[in-house]
Each structure stands twice: as structure tokens, then as C-alpha cells.
Amino acid sequence: MTTITLDAPVAAGNTRNTVVADAISITWRNLRSMMRTPEVVVFSTIQPVIFVLMFRYVFGGAIKVPGVPYVDFLMPGVFVQTVVFGATNTAVGLAQDMQTGIIERFRSLPMARSAVLAGRTLADLVRNVFVVAIMFLIGFAVGFRVHTNVLCLFAAVGLVLLFALAFSWVFALIGLGVRNAEAAQAASFPLLAVLVFASSAFVPLGSMPGWLQVYSRHQPVSNTVEAVRALVLGGPTMRPVLIALAWMIGILAIFTTLAVDRYRRL
Amino acid sequence: MEQQPAILVEDVHKRFGTVEALRGIDLVVPTGTVFGLLGPNGAGKTTAVRILTTILRPDRGRATILGLDVARDAERVRQTIGLAGQSAAVDENLTGRENLRLIGRLTHQPKEQILPRAAELLERFDLVDAADRPVKTYSGGMRRRLDLAAALVHRPAVLFLDEPTTGLDPRSRTDLWGVIEGLVAEGASVLLTTQYLEEADRLADRIAVVDHGLVIAEGTAAELKARLGDTIVHVDLVAPGEAEQVKSLLAELGPVEIGEDGKSIEVNVPDSGRSLLRAVRILDQAGIEPESVAVREPSLDDVFLSITGHKAEDDEVPTEPSKNMTKSDKEAS
Numbered sequence: 240m241t242t243i244t245l246d247a248p249v250a251a252g253n254t255r256n257t258v259v260a261d262a263i264s265i266t267w268r269n270l271r272s273m274m275r276t277p278e279v280v281v282f283s284t285i286q287p288v289i290f291v292l293m294f295r296y297v298f299g300g301a302i303k304v305p306g307v308p309y310v311d312f313l314m315p316g317v318f319v320q321t322v323v324f325g326a327t328n329t330a331v332g333l334a335q336d337m338q339t340g341i342i343e344r345f346r347s348l349p350m351a352r353s354a355v356l357a358g359r360t361l362a363d364l365v366r367n368v369f370v371v372a373i374m375f376l377i378g379f380a381v382g383f384r385v386h387t388n389v390l391c392l393f394a395a396v397g398l399v400l401l402f403a404l405a406f407s408w409v410f411a412l413i414g415l416g417v418r419n420a421e422a423a424q425a426a427s428f429p430l431l432a433v434l435v436f437a438s439s440a441f442v443p444l445g446s447m448p449g450w451l452q453v454y455s456r457h458q459p460v461s462n463t464v465e466a467v468r469a470l471v472l473g474g475p476t477m478r479p480v481l482i483a484l485a486w487m488i489g490i491l492a493i494f495t496t497l498a499v500d501r502y503r504r505l
Numbered sequence: 506m507e508q509q510p511a512i513l514v515e516d517v518h519k520r521f522g523t524v525e526a527l528r529g530i531d532l533v534v535p536t537g538t539v540f541g542l543l544g545p546n547g548a549g550k551t552t553a554v555r556i557l558t559t560i561l562r563p564d565r566g567r568a569t570i571l572g573l574d575v576a577r578d579a580e581r582v583r584q585t586i587g588l589a590g591q592s593a594a595v596d597e598n599l600t601g602r603e604n605l606r607l608i609g610r611l612t613h614q615p616k617e618q619i620l621p622r623a624a625e626l627l628e629r630f631d632l633v634d635a636a637d638r639p640v641k642t643y644s645g646g647m648r649r650r651l652d653l654a655a656a657l658v659h660r661p662a663v664l665f666l667d668e669p670t671t672g673l674d675p676r677s678r679t680d681l682w683g684v685i686e687g688l689v690a691e692g693a694s695v696l697l698t699t700q701y702l703e704e705a706d707r708l709a710d711r712i713a714v715v716d717h718g719l720v721i722a723e724g725t726a727a728e729l730k731a732r733l734g735d736t737i738v739h740v741d742l743v744a745p746g747e748a749e750q751v752k753s754l755l756a757e758l759g760p761v762e763i764g765e766d767g768k769s770i771e772v773n774v775p776d777s778g779r780s781l782l783r784a785v786r787i788l789d790q791a792g793i794e795p796e797s798v799a800v801r802e803p804s805l806d807d808v809f810l811s812i813t814g815h816k817a818e819d820d821e822v823p824t825e826p827s828k829n830m831t832k833s834d835k836e837a838s
Contacts, residue, residue: 257613264610268596268603275598275639340594344655347558349583350611 258351265345265358269332270365283328284370287321288377294441295381304443307386307472314383315395315467316440318374319460322367322403323435327427329363329407333414334423337505346505353499360407367403371396386473395470398483402463405487408494415501434460459486509572511536511663511694512557517566519552519718526552528718529566534711536571536662539695541709541726543702543808549718550698551591554667557696558588570663584612587656590667590698594652597641601632601651604640605658612659626654630684646677650684657688664688666697670704682707702808706730714808722812729808736777737803738784741796742768751795754787768796773803773811 273279294302294313304312333356336342345355375383375396385392410427417423437451438460444452455461466483469476512534519527527549534540542550555561557568559579568575570582595604602623609619627636630650635643640651649669656664669685670678685708689695699705705712706726714722714729722729738758742748745767752761752770758780759773774780777800785798 260613261611264607268599268607271603272596272598339597340591341596343555343560344588344594344608345611346560347583347586347588348608348611349580349613349659354611 258354258357261351261354262357262361264350265354266361266365267358269359269362273362273366279328280366280369283325283366284373286324287317287370287374290320291317291374291377291381298441302442302446308382310378310382311384311386311472312443312468313441314374314378315471316438316464317378318371318395318399318467319402319464320435320440321370321374322399323406323460324431325367325370326363326403326406326410327424327431328366328410329359330410330414330417330423330427331420332359332363333411334417334420337415338419342505352503353495356408356411356495356498356502360404360411363407364400364404367400371399371403385471387471391470391476394480395467398463398467398470398480401487402459402483405490405494408491408498412494412498412501415498415505434458438464440464459483459490462486509536509569510534511538511571512540512696513567513569514553514557515567517553517556517563517568519549519556519561519564525718527556527563530715530718530720532713532720534694534696536694537692538710539689539693539697539708541705541712542696542698542715543700543705543712544698544715545700548715550715551667552718553715554588554590554665554696554698558586558665559583584659585661586663586665587659587661588665588667589649589653589656590665590669591671595640595648595655598639600637600639601627601643601647601654602636604651604655608655608658614659622658626657630654644677645673646680649673649677649681653681653684663694663696666695668698668700671700678704702803714812722808730803736774736780737801737807738772738774738780739797739799739801740770740772740784740788741798742770743794743796744768747793750791751788751793754791754793755784757787758783773807774800 291313294317295310299309299313302309333342336355336359342355409430410423413426413430414423417426437447437455438458439455440460444455444461447455462479463483463486466476466479469479510533512532514530514532516529516531517527518525518529530549530553532540532542532553542553544550552561556563557570557575559575559582562576570585573582573585575582596607599607605623605626606619609622614622624636627633630653632647632651632654635647640648643651653666653669656666666685670681673681682704685695685697689708695708697705697708709726711723711725712729713720738755740751740755742751748763748767748770752763755761755770755772759775761770761772763770772780772784781798781800788795788798
């Protein structure tokens with residue numbers, strides 16, 4: 240029988256390479272784990288599908304948007320709404336990992352401190368690629384059409400996914416701040432309501448009261464939705480895309496710092 | 506390296522808000538030995554483990570693992586230690602093999618060794634049949650064995666087992682003890698926390714009793730038990746009236762106490778069989794017919810009662826730690 244313990248640990252420095260390798264290892268773990276709980280994937284897909292059908296066929300008739308069919312106006316909003324709602328999975332996943340104690344084990348291992356968070360948000364990004372692809376198919380099925388070209392379409396998808404990544408980090412900070420999955424869920428909702436419903440995702444800003452328009456016009460969900468709309472419906476794209484990118488870079492810079500710092504102090 | 510103790514703890518303090526989890530503990534664990542931290546829930550055992558495994562930083566004091574400071578050399582400490590038990594976990598949705606593979610990758614083992622090492626550990630811990638099933642299908646005992654295997658992936662020199670058998674049924678507990686004894690036989694340095702005197706007794710070379718964030722006694726299991734008497738003869742009387750009389754009659758066997766209900770009497774005795782027989786004879790000669798007479802092993806409560814004068818679950822903070830064993834042992838080691 241070979242010995243189980245040995246006095247010379249196999250050493251490895253904490254270089255840039257190990258940060259990337261550790262993040263990939265954690266991503267792999269989270270994706271595996273996700274695939275073994277298909278209900279998570281199914282429900283995070285069903286919910287946006289319901290939103291599409293509900294807004295397309297229930298509310299859609301009552302919402303008038305000048306110039307474009309409502310479904311074309313709606314779909315960019317639903318893409319962004321989907322990934323922001325989906326970002327709560329990041330909070331729930333991290334809260335669960337803290338609850339079970341696996342994060343304690345990770346913290347006792349010679350791995351990069353940022354890898355647990357990076358691995359969680361990257362796994363959620365992969366899930367979002369899958370969810371957004373399904374959303375496009377549903378969108379096309381209910382009559383959504385791209386008015387521009389394939390290049391703009393890919394740029395729009397890229398923008399939605401980057402926004403998803405940025406919001407995953409926001410919710411990572413929330414997940415680290417609460418003690419269980421239910422609390423993570425509950426803590427996420429007010430933020431979702433304020434960001435997603437008070438935005439131009441489902442209705443034109445012009446239909447809101449003036450004071451609300453001021454807020455809604457200058458918040459990240461609206462700005463990203465507008466950028467995606469410009470990319471798929473046509474019109475000037477440079478300005479809205481740059482504003483959206485500025486939000487995402489700003490959110491990423493602030494929340495990766497805060498979340499990693501919070502993780503170190505757990 | 507060989508001269509450094511596996512674990513050295515000097516005057517470590519840790520406070521959470523108003524709760525003083527550790528109020529200055531000192532420990533020395535020589536390499537190749539098993540050290541047991543024995544204490545009730547909330548005594549500070551897990552806090553001590555979390556500090557020694559670099560998860561928490563001490564507020565005050567110093568702790569080293571093979572000479573490496575847990576706060577300043579945390580990265581190197583992490584390469585040296587393994588953690589298993591209630592403060593660590595495995596992923597329920599991954600299989601046993603996947604969990605071990607993940608730890609292999611996260612501890613930066615050479616790629617070609619990761620899967621063979623996982624296979625070796627699965628075999629060693631009797632998990633081969635379950636290796637490719639998700640952990641959520643495992644029994645409690647299997648989970649703990651996998652947890653232990655996960656702590657050993659990177660061949661740590663010092664192993665921390667935080668209440669490794671808490672919550673297990675007696676059979677799984679005995680199985681796991683066998684596994685831990687195997688590791689010990691191979692020369693691992695181990696710090697083990699437990700609420701069970703029996704567990705510390707069976708596995709640990711030395712034991713420190715922890716209460717309210719302080720080490721209140723330290724010694725070998727034999728030394729601790731010698732202070733306590735090995736066994737307890739328990740007599741239940743029909744009525745409280747005879748308690749004082751029985752107490753004086755049985756005093757010749759060892760230290761006697763009357764229980765809170767006034768009609769149960771406990772005697773600490775050095776051996777079980779003979780003392781039981783003598784107790785029965787003494788009572789018989791005095792014409793006393795008790796409800797029952799039995800022997801039992803001393804529990805953690807008894808250790809606490811004898812060392813601190815209060816029960817393990819009491820919240821009352823002892824003003825001064827018991828000195829008798831702690832000091833002399835520290836000087837000796």
C-alpha cells in the first residue's frame with residue numbers, strides 16, 4: 240500500500256497561470272454541478288419563455304410602440320431582462336456553497352483567492368450563452384426579425400453576454416453577503432424590480448411619468464436595452480453601445496474588486 | 506524542518522463581535538502525533554481549526570504549521586495542510602471521483618497524477634463501487650470517507666479533522682475510526698476535534714480539553730482519565746432518604762456525589778467489575794435495596810464536571826482555568 244501522507248508537499252507558486260487554471264477548474268465544477276441539476280437550467284429557461292409569450296400575446300396588444308412591431312421592440316428587452324434575472328443564480332450558487340461548507344474547503348487550499356468567484360461567474364456566463372440562444376429561437380418563432388445584419392446581431396449577443404457577466408459579479412457580492420440560498424433569492428428581488436421593470440425593457444420610456452423617465456433613461460438596463468435595440472433594429476449605434484459598454488466596464492471594475500475583497504474577509 | 510512541531514499555537518485570541526471564541530490558547534503538536542481537541546459545542550474548537558487552516562486570521566497571538574506562520578505564510582501553509590470534517594465539504598452533484606479530481610487540480614498536482622491519485626484514494630477509502638455516482642446518493646459514512654480522501658489528495662503533512670464523526674451512526678463511526686487509525690499508523694500529524702471522549706481516547710496521543718475558548722486541561726487520555734476514575738458506578742435509590750447514608754458507605758470505593766434529583770449516587774472507580782460487585786455487597790450488607798445499580802464509562806460531561814465544576818452545556822464562564830495539568834505538561838513537552 241502506498242502511503243497517503245507525505246512530508247514534502249508538491250509546491251506550486253500562485254502565479255497568473257494558476258489564477259486562470261483555478262478559475263477554469265471551478266468553472267468546470269460549477270458546470271458539471273449545474274448539468275446534474277437540470278431543474279436549474281430548465282427553470283431559468285422557462286421563466287424568460289413565459290415572459291416572451293406573456294408580453295408578446297397578453298400585454299403586447301395594449302402597448303403601442305411607434306415605428307416598429309412590438310415583438311421587435313420587446314425581444315432586446317427580454318434578452319437583457321433574462322440575463323439580469325439569471326444573474327440571481329450567481330448569488331444563490333455562492334450562498335449555497337457557503338452553506339454546505341465547500342467554500343471553507345476552497346479557502347484552505349493553495350488556490351487563487353479570486354478563482355471561486357471567477358469560476359462561478361464564468362459558469363453562469365456559459366449558462367447564459369445557452370439561455371440566450373434559446374431565447375433567440377423563441378423570439379424568431381413568435382415573429383422577431385433582425386432589421387440589420389448578422390454582424391450587428393452578433394454584436395448585440397456579445398453585449399447581452401457581457402452585461403450578464405457584469406451583473407453576475409453584482410450578485411456575487413450579494414451571495415457572499417447572505418447566509419443561505421433563500422436569503423440570496425429574497426435579497427435579489429428588489430434590485431431586479433428597480434432595474435428591470437423601471438426600464439425601457441418592456442415599454443417605451445415615453446409612456447412613463449416624467450420623474451420616472453429621468454431615472455429610467457439613465458440606468459444600466461435601459462442603456463443596454465437601447466444599445467441592443469439599435470444593433471438589431473437599426474439607427475445610430477455608436478453612442479448607445481458606448482454608453483452601455485461604459486456601464487459594463489464600470490460595474491465589472493467596481494464589483495469584481497468588492498466581491499473578491501469580501502471573499503478574502505469571509 | 507524536522508525540529509519544528511507540526512502545530513504550534515501561542516496565545517491565540519479570536520473575537521466575533523462580543524463573543525470571545527478563543528481567549529488565549531496554547532498548543533504544541535509534535536510531528537507524527539495525533540492531538541485531540543475535546544470540548545462541547547461552542548467551546549472554540551472549530552474556530553481554532555479555522556485559524557490553523559488559514560480560513561480565519563487570529564486577532565492576537567501566533568500559530569505555525571511546521572514553522573510556517575498561518576497569517577504571514579498562508580499560501581505555503583495551505584500547501585502543507587489538509588482539512589476534513591464539519592467545516593469542509595464536497596460537491597453533492599459531482600461524483601466521488603470528480604470531487605477528488607477537482608481537489609487535485611486546485612492543489613496543482615501534476616496533471617498525469619491527478620486521476621491515478623483519485624483512484625488510489627477511492628480504493629483506500631472503500632469507495633470504488635460508488636466512485637462514479639453523485640455524492641448526493643452516498644450514505645453519511647461514505648460522505649465522510651470521501652471528505653477525508655479529499656483532504657489527502659495533495660499529501661498534506663499536517664491533517665485537520667474537525668469533528669470527523671459527528672452525526673454518524675455508531676457503526677460508521679467505528680469504521681471511520683479504523684480509517685483514521687490507518688493514517689495515523691503511517692505517521693500523519695493530525696489535529697482532531699471532537700465532542701466524544703471515547704473518540705479522543707481512541708485516536709489521540711494527547712488531548713486538550715477546551716471550554717469557553719480556553720484550554721482547561723491537557724494530557725494523555727490515561728492522565729485525564731486517571732483524574733476522573735476510569736468508570737462510574739451509578740446507583741439509583743427508591744427514595745432520597747437514604748442518599749447520605751449510601752454516599753458515606755460507598756466513599757471507600759472512590760469519590761462519591763449525589764445527583765441533582767437527590768436519589769442517584771455516582772462513584773468514580775478505577776475498575777468496573779470489582780467495584781460494581783463491592784458496591785452491591787456494601788449496599789446489601791447495609792440492607793439497602795436500590796432501584797438499580799449500573800456502571801458506565803465517563804462521558805465528556807464527567808470530564809467537564811471534574812475539571813471545571815460545571816457541566817459542559819453550562820454557559821457560565823469559568824473565571825480561572827484549572828492549572829494542575831496544563832502547566833506542568835506544557836513544561837514537560
